[in-house]
Amino acid sequence: QKEVEQDPGPLSVPEGAIVSLNCTYSNSAFQYFMWYRQYSRKGPELLMYTYSSGNKEDGRFTAQVDKSSKYISLFIRDSQPSDSATYLCAMRSYQAGTALIFGKGTTLSVSS
Amino acid sequence: DVKVTQSSRYLVKRTGEKVFLECVQDMDHENMFWYRQDPGLGLRLIYFSYDVKMKEKGDIPEGYSVSREKKERFSLILESASTNQTSMYLCASLTGPSNQPQHFGDGTRLSIL
Numbered sequence: 637q638k639e640v641e642q643d644p645g646p647l648s649v650p651e652g653a654i655v656s657l658n659c660t661y662s663n664s665a666f667q668y669f670m671w672y673r674q675y676s677r678k679g680p681e682l683l684m685y686t687y688s689s690g691n692k693e694d695g696r697f698t699a700q701v702d703k704s705s706k707y708i709s710l711f712i713r714d715s716q717p718s719d720s721a722t723y724l725c726a727m728r729s730y731q732a733g734t735a736l737i738f739g740k741g742t743t744l745s746v747s748s
Numbered sequence: 749d750v751k752v753t754q755s756s757r758y759l760v761k762r763t764g765e766k767v768f769l770e771c772v773q774d775m776d777h778e779n780m781f782w783y784r785q786d787p788g789l790g791l792r793l794i795y796f797s798y799d800v801k802m803k804e805k806g807d808i809p810e811g812y813s814v815s816r817e818k819k820e821r822f823s824l825i826l827e828s829a830s831t832n833q834t835s836m837y838l839c840a841s842l843t844g845p846s847n848q849p850q851h852f853g854d855g856t857r858l859s860i861l
Contacts, residue, residue, distance in 0.1 A: 644788075670849050679752075679838055679852035680791075724791070726850075734779045734798070734842055735806075736850060740790035 639663055642725055642739030651748045655712040659725035659739045662706065666727040666737075669701050671710045674722045674741070683723075684710065715746045751775070752853035754839050760859045767826040769856050771839030780822035781840040781850065782806075782814065791838065797822055829860045 642659045649655055657671075668687055672680035684699035686692045686708075692699045698711040708727070712719055725739040755770035773780065781796040783806075793806030797816040811833060815823040822841075826833055836857050840850040 668849075672852075677855075677857070679854040682849050682851065685849045734781075734850070735793060735796065738791040740788070 639737050640725065640727060640739045643742055644740055646743040646745060648745045648747065649715055651715060651717060651746055653715050653746070655715050655719070655744060655746075657710040657712075657723050657725075657742050657744070659708050659727075660706055661708075661727060661737075663727075663729065663737075664703070664706065665729035667730055668728045669699070669708050670726040670736070671697075671699055672724040672726060674724060676721075680724055712744075715744075717746050717748045720745050752839055752841050752851055754837075754853040754856050756856050757854065758857050758859075760861060761826075761829050762861055763829060763831060765826075765829045765860075767829050767858070767860075769824040769826075769837055769839075769858070771822045771824070771841075771853055772820050773822075773841040773851075774820065775841065775843065775851075776819065777841040777843045778819070779842045779850075780816065781842075782812075782822065782824045783838045783840065784808070784835040785838055785855070786835050794824065831860050834858060834860045 640661045671684040673683045674680040689701045689703045696713045700709040722741040722743045724741045726736045751774045753772045782794045783791045785791050795814040797803045813825045838855045839853045842850045
């Protein structure tokens with residue numbers, strides 16, 4: 637079993653839809669969880685960063701961590717064509733220092 | 749805002765050449781990383797450095813080496829480029845406390861012919 641699993645998609649939605657992106661993981665020591673957005677031919681940019689369990693909201697984006705189920709989610713409300721990108725989840729344990737474990741990314745397309 | 753700059757966006761080299769990829773960050777970060785990103789494989793860590801002149805192997809160090817002579821600069825070296833090293837190379841940095849996220853450059857798309 638891979639440490640981090642993420643459905644690659646592609647996921648296609650109409651403008652205005654609510655999008656749910658998910659990752660599952662196997663290492664219960666993971667404590668820091670990140671979502672990165674990557675546009676074509678660009679580097680990943682940090683979108684959301686959460687520690688341990690719970691929810692975090694930033695504008696149209698909500699990150700959710702359920703450590704008991706080893707499951708994290710990113711919700712995008714009122715999706716826009718500019719949200720079309722690849723979304724990468726990443727996580728890390730405190731013991732592992734600074735090394736991140738990435739999911740393979742989900743490609744999202746929002747049509748107008 | 750953190751700025752991580754990779755010297756080249758696109759690079760074409762020949763098999764057997766020695767290739768240098770450069771990365772500079774402007775936030776005095778201790779930790780710097782080199783990844784490669786391939787379709788279907790995601791991001792894979794090649795090497796990282798937690799201080800000047802210090803380096804650690806990542807998951808796929810074979811065929812690569814690194815250099816960190818100054819805190820702001822981290823170089824990835826392909827000793828003898830091969831076609832299977834054609835990839836997108838991404839540099840990242842982060843400050844000391846491990847509860848901070850990594851910040852990425854825009855990547856170098858390297859083609860080995």
